[in-house]
Amino acid sequence: MTDVADQPTTPGDDRPVLTTRQGHPVHDNQNQRTVGARGPATLENYQLLEKISHFDRERIPERVVHARGAVAFGTFEATGRWGDEPIARYTRAKLFQEAGARTEVAVRFSTVIGGRDSSEAARDPRGFAVKFYTEDGNWDLVGNNLGVFFIRDAIKFPDVIHALKPDPVTFRQEPARIFDFMSQTPEAMHMLVNLFSPRGIPATYRTQQGFGVNTYRWVNADGVTHLVKYHWVPSAGVKSLTGADAAAIQAGDLGHASKDLYDAIEAGDFPEWELRVQLMTDGEHPELDFDPLDDTKVWPENDFPPRPVGRMVLDRNVTNHHTQNEQIAFGTGVLVDGLDFSDDKMLVGRTFSYSDTQRYRVGPNYLQLPVNQPQAPVRTNQQGGPMAYHVDPTGSNPHVNYEPSITGGLREAPSPAHDEQGPEVVGRLTRARLPRTDDYTQAGQRYQLMEPWEQDDLVGNLVDGIGEAVREVQERMVWHFLMCDDELGRRVGEGLGLTADDVRHLPPLAGQTLSDDELARLANLG
Ligand code: HEM
Secondary structure, three states: OOOOOOOOOOOOOOOOOOOOOOOOOOOOOOOOOOOOOOOOOOOHHEEEEEHHHHHHOOOOOOOOOOOOHHHHEEEEEOOEEEEOHHHHHHHOOHHOOOOOOOOEEEEEEEOOOOOOOOOOOOOOOOOEEEEEOOOOEEEEEEEEEOOOOOOOOHHHHHHHHHHHHHOOOOOOOHHHHHHHHHOOOOOHHHHHHHHOOOHOOOOOOOOOOEEOOOEEEEEEOOOOOOEEEEEEEEEOOOOEEEEEHHHHHHHHHHOOHHHHHHHHHHHOOOOOEEEEEEEEEOOOOOOOOOOOOOOOOOOOOOOOOEEEEEEEEEEEEEOOOOHHHHOOOOOOOOOOOOOEEOOOOOHHHHHHHHHHHHHHHHHHHHOOOOOOOOOOOOOOOOOOOOOOOOOOOOOOOOOOOOOOOOOOOOOOOOOOOOOOOOOOOOOOOOOOOOOOOOOOOOHHHHHHHHOOHHHHHHEEEEEEHHHOOOHHHHHHHHHHHHHHHHHHHHHHHHHOOHHHHOOOOOOOOOOOOOOHHHHHHHHHOO
């Protein structure tokens, strides 16, 4: 039956008819209902009220970090082995077992500090978050394009982000505030040497690396655990921008990286990455000069060779920004059997934070949204809450939304073999730094490994930024960089009009414990 509302308004116009959210046809979308042509509106004007009030609620809070991003979909294909060795020796996670096994993925790339419409050419880490829709439920690998982070304890995250975000008074990102904080945070030096080098402005999302950054665990079928770090390597190579290149791009387009990704996929030029893992036996590794649970450190590739475990190709763009980008929700707690947490003190804080913010930002039923729903069956006794979209099936008896029950409902799954896993952990409750901090060696090595133009770019960018801070902060930053590498410290100092002699008198920071090697370095600073 054709409703009168579906009859063409103009002969030959067979486009579908506009309705209200209640399904009522809209006969006039240009004029509100009023008493007389010039008269007052009436409150029963449902169509107008619905349209305006829905518009008023179009935005959800933007992410507190990583607000601007681009999403694409694709497939991950496992290698199943490296050389003769099956990956099953290290993890029982199903998605990695068979060569050629494919898992659907959603990926969100992002900048960190700017708001939802900010520039994608900013000097800023880039997010690289992957949701694997596995047969065992979802696995999220929430990483960045730089292999290390500013801090190693989650309790400092709000502070580092406040320092990097706009000033609460001027609402400008202020290098003086950033370096004020960093000068008191020696563990940030390795990240700063990366961030202020050209790597701090990836050219596009398609040409950036990804790193899990935090240390996770792999568990095999016998319950044996290994520590693991994840790396994504782009097939198109890694490309970065200098500050000048970035400024030129930003002058014409704030969203060049989202556009590049979208256009490439539309043109059939599908971006791809190889996933590699570094593995370490599970333990403290006292022989290393860093702690394997310290996310300000990389694991040397000579000792811990990255091994390919699969390839990811992105071949599908979003069909809607809001439902697939704004509302997609990743978290470090979203793991499948065979993949686990470590005691990394950042990871534990992150794991709380993601789902906490998503319950606020998207709503308590955010996991019912199609982009977040696992492709594995979901059966819970959770119910209600704002925007509950459906009720999970609870089995034969719809009255039983609890467990245990002898009259129906859901049952527990059998325990996986070797549910107890990993080394035994014993200790007193305390608040303490990791014993091996070694905040400077790897930052110095990173500088030494750069090409000369990258070193020049790094020094120039650091001098520009630190130059805006007060003199005490400048002195402390030169002190830190001298501790990392003589040349780096000298060159940053030169740019700021400071020599090693100007900063030699500075004592270590309060609470900073220097190793014997570091004390020797301090005695011969510069
Ligand atoms: C996003 C917290 C460290 C990568 C977020 C969000 C929060 C958060 C609250 C917003 C999530 C949302 O609204 O959906 C934290 C905390 C950290 C931390 C508390 C430290 C304790 C890190 C580190 C990395 C990282 C070390 C890199 C490995 C990301 C990425 C996103 C994100 C990629 C964006 C996810 C997306 O695209 O939706 N983080 N973060 N974060 N974080 Fe972290």
